[in-house]
Amino acid sequence: GQNIDQPTEMTATEGAIVQINCTYQTSGFNGLFWYQQHAGEAPTFLSYNVLDGLEEKGRFSSFLSRSKGYSYLLLKELQMKDSASYLCAVRARGYIPTFGRGTSLIVHP
Amino acid sequence: DTGVSQNPRHKITKRGQNVTFRCDPISEHNRLYWYRQTLGQGPEFLTYFQNEAQLEKSRLLSDRFSAERPKGSFSTLEIQRTEQGDSAMYLCASSLESRDRYGYTFGSGTRLTVV
Numbered sequence: 001g002q003n004i005d006q007p008t009e010m011t012a013t014e015g016a017i018v019q020i021n022c023t024y025q026t027s028g029f030n031g032l033f034w035y036q037q038h039a040g041e042a043p044t045f046l047s048y049n050v051l052d053g054l055e056e057k058g059r060f061s062s063f064l065s066r067s068k069g070y071s072y073l074l075l076k077e078l079q080m081k082d083s084a085s086y087l088c089a090v091r092a093r094g095y096i097p098t099f100g101r102g103t104s105l106i107v108h109p
Numbered sequence: 110d111t112g113v114s115q116n117p118r119h120k121i122t123k124r125g126q127n128v129t130f131r132c133d134p135i136s137e138h139n140r141l142y143w144y145r146q147t148l149g150q151g152p153e154f155l156t157y158f159q160n161e162a163q164l165e166k167s168r169l170l171s172d173r174f175s176a177e178r179p180k181g182s183f184s185t186l187e188i189q190r191t192e193q194g195d196s197a198m199y200l201c202a203s204s205l206e207s208r209d210r211y212g213y214t215f216g217s218g219t220r221l222t223v224v
Contacts, residue, residue, distance in 0.1 A: 042216055095140065099144075101151050
């Protein structure tokens with residue numbers, strides 16, 4: 001099985017930078033995804049990492065260290081609309097991502 | 110393309126009744142997934158299709174649950190003899206085999222309430 005750990009909740013200020021961590025234990029690692037989910041809505045894809053390093057996409061970046069079983073999602077220039085749940089999902093052997101519980105991010109003025 | 114479509118958006122049913130949900134994936138996507146999500150939790154995997162073949166089922170999927178994807182296009186998820194513990198958001202996602210880095214596209218979900 002897989003074990004995925006994320007903080008339950010984080011708060012940050014509009015305009016700031018926030019880092020959301022995800023640690024995982026799995027065998028046969030085959031990719032890590034980050035999704036954003038606003039309350040009552042479907043998850044939307046943010047990023048995908050399969051090799052070590054940083055992937056940058058606009059205000060959002062995602063980092064992966066396979067040897068440490070660790071990833072983070074970095075959000076810059078926070079906006080109020082970034083208040084949402086951020087889900088880390090790990091894919092092991094096969095094609096099925098397993099999701100963590102998600103980190104609820106609250107952005108305040 | 111309108112994305113992944115799920116119907117109905119909401120369903121309220123009495124305990125013991127059967128319910129069926131439908132998912133229409135993105136047309137060129139050959140992989141289709143069903144997940145269940147409860148409040149404060151991440152989505153939990155239920156089952157996965159590649160084209161019309163159901164290739165994997167979670168142990169969460171009891172014998173009251175059945176899913177089909179008869180022509181490799183839309184899929185249905187049926188729950189028989191519903192229980193209150195079945196109340197959740199049922200999410201469908203689809204993907205294209207060769208485009209992992211673009212992730213999985215989720216539908217808006219069907220929220221089931223069993224009373």
